[in-house]
Amino acid sequence: MTLSRTVNTAAPEQKKGQEGKLSNPDRLELYYYMRLARECDDAILRLYRQGKVVGGAYTGNGNEATAVGSAYALEKHDYLFPMHRDLGAHLVKGESVRNIFLQQLARGNSLTRGRDGTGHYADPSLHIYGNVSHLGAMIPMAVGVALALKMRKEDSVVMNYIGDGGSNVGEFHEGLNMAAVMQLPFILIIENNQFAYSTPIRRQFAAQKLSDRASGYGIPGVTIDGTSVSLVYETCMKAVDRARRGGGPTLIESVTMRMHGHSASDDASYVPEGMIEEWRKKDPIDRLEKILLADHLLTGEAQKKIEERIRAEVDDAVAFATGSAYPPGEDAGKGVYAP
Amino acid sequence: MPVLTYIDAISRGMWEEMERDPAVFLIGEDIGAYGGAFKATKGFQEHFGPERVIDSVLSEAAIIGAATGAALAGMRPIAEMQFADFVTCAFNQLVTNASKIYYRWGIPVPMVVRLPSGGYIHGGPYHSASTEAWFAHVPGLKVVAPSTPSDAKGLIKAAVRDNNPVMFFEFKYLYRRVKGEVTDGDITVPIGKGDVKREGGDVTIITYGSTVHFSLEASEIISKEDGIETKVVDLRTLLPLDRDLIIDAVRATGRALVVHEDTLTGGVGGEVAALIAEHAFQYLDAPVKRVGALDAPVPFAPTLEAAHLPDTARIVQALRDLIRY
Numbered sequence: 001m002t003l004s005r006t007v008n009t010a011a012p013e014q015k016k017g018q019e020g021k022l023s024n025p026d027r028l029e030l031y032y033y034m035r036l037a038r039e040c041d042d043a044i045l046r047l048y049r050q051g052k053v054v055g056g057a058y059t060g061n062g063n064e065a066t067a068v069g070s071a072y073a074l075e076k077h078d079y080l081f082p083m084h085r086d087l088g089a090h091l092v093k094g095e096s097v098r099n100i101f102l103q104q105l106a107r108g109n110s111l112t113r114g115r116d117g118t119g120h121y122a123d124p125s126l127h128i129y130g131n132v133s134h135l136g137a138m139i140p141m142a143v144g145v146a147l148a149l150k151m152r153k154e155d156s157v158v159m160n161y162i163g164d165g166g167s168n169v170g171e172f173h174e175g176l177n178m179a180a181v182m183q184l185p186f187i188l189i190i191e192n193n194q195f196a197y198s199t200p201i202r203r204q205f206a207a208q209k210l211s212d213r214a215s216g217y218g219i220p221g222v223t224i225d226g227t228s229v230s231l232v233y234e235t236c237m238k239a240v241d242r243a244r245r246g247g248g249p250t251l252i253e254s255v256t257m258r259m260h261g262h263s264a265s266d267d268a269s270y271v272p273e274g275m276i277e278e279w280r281k282k283d284p285i286d287r288l289e290k291i292l293l294a295d296h297l298l299t300g301e302a303q304k305k306i307e308e309r310i311r312a313e314v315d316d317a318v319a320f321a322t323g324s325a326y327p328p329g330e331d332a333g334k335g336v337y338a339p
Numbered sequence: 340m341p342v343l344t345y346i347d348a349i350s351r352g353m354w355e356e357m358e359r360d361p362a363v364f365l366i367g368e369d370i371g372a373y374g375g376a377f378k379a380t381k382g383f384q385e386h387f388g389p390e391r392v393i394d395s396v397l398s399e400a401a402i403i404g405a406a407t408g409a410a411l412a413g414m415r416p417i418a419e420m421q422f423a424d425f426v427t428c429a430f431n432q433l434v435t436n437a438s439k440i441y442y443r444w445g446i447p448v449p450m451v452v453r454l455p456s457g458g459y460i461h462g463g464p465y466h467s468a469s470t471e472a473w474f475a476h477v478p479g480l481k482v483v484a485p486s487t488p489s490d491a492k493g494l495i496k497a498a499v500r501d502n503n504p505v506m507f508f509e510f511k512y513l514y515r516r517v518k519g520e521v522t523d524g525d526i527t528v529p530i531g532k533g534d535v536k537r538e539g540g541d542v543t544i545i546t547y548g549s550t551v552h553f554s555l556e557a558s559e560i561i562s563k564e565d566g567i568e569t570k571v572v573d574l575r576t577l578l579p580l581d582r583d584l585i586i587d588a589v590r591a592t593g594r595a596l597v598v599h600e601d602t603l604t605g606g607v608g609g610e611v612a613a614l615i616a617e618h619a620f621q622y623l624d625a626p627v628k629r630v631g632a633l634d635a636p637v638p639f640a641p642t643l644e645a646a647h648l649p650d651t652a653r654i655v656q657a658l659r660d661l662i663r664y
Contacts, residue, residue, distance in 0.1 A: 115443050122444040129411070129444075137435045140401045144408020151364065151390055151414070171431065174401035181396050336478050338447035338502035 021237070022230055024297055030072060030229050031292060032306050034064040034285050037088035039310050040097060043318055044104050048264045052322065054106035055117050060085035062227075062259035063191060065284030068092055069232030070189055070254070073240045074159055076127075079149075081142040081160040083131045084119055085191060085258070089161070094126045097313045101321035108327030115327075127156075135166035139175030139188065146184035157185040157243040159236070164204055165196020167213075176249065180217040183248035187239045190251070191226065193258035198270045214251040226254030227284040256284075343521045346514040348488035349453075350379050351521070352495035353417060357387055360415060363499055366393040366402055367419030367453075376421050377455055377514060399428035403452065407437045407504070410450040415499060423454035423508065424468045437504040438479030447502035451495070456484075457549055457600050458632075458648050459512040463639035469601035469632070474506045475578045475610070481530055482578040484508040486551035488519040490575055493528030501530055508577075510549040510600075517552065533581035535588070539568030542658055543588040545611050546598040547574040550630075550649055554598050557654035567662055577607050585611060586618045593624040594661050598654055603631040625664035630657045 022030070041059035048057040060067055067088035071080060074093065082089045090100065102110035103121050111121035119130040129145075131138055142160040149156050162172060167190050179186040190210045194201055207213060214221020220242075224235050232254060239250035257279035261268035268276075292298035343351060357363045365380060365387075371394035374381030384392035395402050399420060406416035420426045426433070433452070440448045458467035475482045481503050485491040491509065498505035528534075536551060537558055544554045551573045558569040572588050574581065589595045595615050597608040612627045630649045638644055 112443050113445075120443065122440075122446060124444075124446060132435055132439075134431060134435050137404070137431050140404020140432060141408040141411070141436050143401065144405035144410075145412045146408070147405050148409040148412035148414045151409075171400050171404065174396075174398045175404060178396050178398055178401040178405060335445070336442050337481070338441045338449075 022233060024295075026072075027230075027288070027292060028297060028302070028306075030068055030233070031285075031288050031298065032310070033068045033072075033088055033092050034229065034288065035306060036091055036097070036310050036313065037064050037067065038285060039314050040087055040091075040100055043314050044101075045264055047104065047318065053104050057104070057264040058084045058118060058262070059260045060087050062257045062279065062284070063193060064088050065229035065288070066189070066191055066226040066232050066254040066256055069229040070159060070236045072233050073236035075156070077156045078240070079127045079129065079142070079145050079156060079158040081129050081131070081138050081158065082119065083135050083138075083161045083163065083166070083191070085163075085193065086161055087119065090119060090128060093128050095123060095128060097317040098320050099123070101317040102324060105321045105324070106326060107321060107324040109324050113327050113331070135162055136169030136171040138162075139171050140178070143175045143179045143184060143186055146179060146186040147182065150182070150184055155244060157187060157240055159187045159189065159240070161189045161191060163196060164190060164192040164194070164201050164210065165199065167210055168204060176217050176251065179249040180219045183246065185243035185246075186249040187236065187243055188249065188251050189236070190253045191256060192253050193256045194275075195258050195262070195271070197262040197266070209253060211251055211253040217251070219249050219251060221251040221253070223253040223255060226256035227282045227287060229284060229288050340520040340522055342518050343488045343492075344515050345488045345491055345509070345517045346377060346379055348492040348521050349495050349509055350381070352492040353380070353499070354383070355525070356496055356499040357383070357391065360499075362413065362415045363417065364391040364393065364409075364414060365417050365419065366395050366406055368395060368397055368402070368421050370394060370419050375419065377511070379453070380419070399425050400432050403429035403432040404436065406450045406452070407432060407440070407448060410448045410504075411440065411446060415449045417451040417453060417499065419453045421455070422466050423456035423470045424465050426452070426454055426470055430473075433474065433480065433504065434477055438477045441503065442479055448504050449502045451498045451505050451507050453507045453509060455511050456508045457510045457512055458637045458644060459549065461639065461641060461644060462637070464636040467637035467644075469599070471506070471508050471577055472601055472606050475607050479503070480578060481505045481576070482508065483530055483576045484510075484548045485528070485575055486510070486513065486536075486548055486573050488517065488521045489526075490528050490534065490573075492521050493526050494530065494575065496525070497527040497530050500527065505530065508548065512549045513552070528575065531576050531579050531581060533572055533574045533576065533584040535570060535584075536573045537569060537571035539570045540592060541567045541569065542594040542596060542661055543570045543572060543592040544596045544598055544654070544658075545572045545574065545585055545588070547577065547607075549600050550598045550654075553649065553651045553654055556651040557658060560651070560655050561658050565659065565662070567658065569658065580610065580614070582614055582618075585614055589615050589619040590622040593622055595623070595627045596630065596654070596657055596661055597627060598630045598649060600648060601631055602634050603629055604634050606631055625661050628657050628661050630654055
């Protein structure tokens, strides 16, 4: 099966009966994860303003449909190599909200024991391997996991993410080319959110679509509207199926907007006037909410329940993380080498 | 015991490790059907199959990245850089990913990177470099550099079994020039342990790799002509250094000469000299002396290359200067 190469950046609002293979409980679950991701991001920003976050704060506001919809296409045994706008993917893959906040606050009981921050953790039990700051460097490594899976004839796939900026480093090419040549079970999602820090995409690449690069590797590529969670899910499902059946890698460009600055210290004053407002009309959570309301799936009662559940989870995680201790300083030089 | 060349000892070690552990595999450019640029993997693909002896795309960052990812997923890759010079293309993968994973994530990354290193072969600036000092500065990597067939086999086997990324520097100059007895079967050389290659009480030479052999030659000359006896310490591992061996040897002889093929500024020899200054200063009868390559790229013409790289005569001269101080 080959994925469509049509540009789909202006997909119509999903209407009843056009949700593909997603069941109604699935759609409510997607809504829950997208809301949870945004609420976590908002809470992290609040903690940042209170001076409680160590280092920077990077949100995925505007990217929830891409992060959640893509990871929703994975099985438990599949591998996730997300980037820093993909909190929703971490959550879908099973990461606890507590662990997310422990990472943000650099606590000793975090998954990296305070040795690294934000989403830079790994949780091997969930097959999550977080990003390094040199995002493109993750691609060849994620391809290496896919190589190991193929060598061992395992049924799993690797899903890796990169930004419109990160897609320009050499390792993007080297990793994707190797994956294509070796027909590895690998899916690369480019989250084109219009800006690499302050630099707009017109100064990042001259291609019409980033998915056009796929043909240079002899693999399918597709550009989709990254604010439609069902479209993201369906597109990723096809790519995952293809990879799982030995069909090799797929490149997916998911077009979104980075609704916040690069980090909490960035006022994003370089974003042209009106651009945020224009994209806010396509807010991925609002889009899904409208559909769910029209389908009578999201009753007042159901929505209230979801909101209460999210608030309880986030409040618990914030309290747990703020109440946890930093790692002891004497650990700094320990554990550099594996025994 | 069979007598093997240096390169055959490396091949033998890899072969045995692949027989022992199905998680061990090879990845690199031209290593399969062709057997590698230096034939270190000749016959491997025939025996172990193309899945375990992978002819990769010409793509150093992808090779090292793929090895790192495979190690993360429980495999034990041996990645070959065709020449140690080309590891520059994969620097980010080693420094950003492989070296920091265990510290950050607590997940072992058992991988070996083989690096055919050094000059004396008229390879010019891009096929002769000594690149070990860059990696000896990276916590989380281990760096080994054997000088004899026996150590080469023992260290490649130890490197494969180590749960960390190990940079295995092998010296092209020694590949077929150096032969030696190598124990059949399962021998390993502990990573982090140096070795005394010659006993003597007057001067300690601290060296590794190709210059171990020049140092031994120089030691014989100065023994015969000057009656001076050197102790030759072969570091074998550059990260972590065998500090005790270095310090004890220098304390015993009171004089120290540090020799390596690499350029002097920022080289491993500087770290060795600093260790001696910190821990054996009061035992010294003369300042620490160093012999290394000129601070320049390795040049192509035989006359230039000979002037660039250290040799036996320069080591003899340095030893005489040290004794006369």
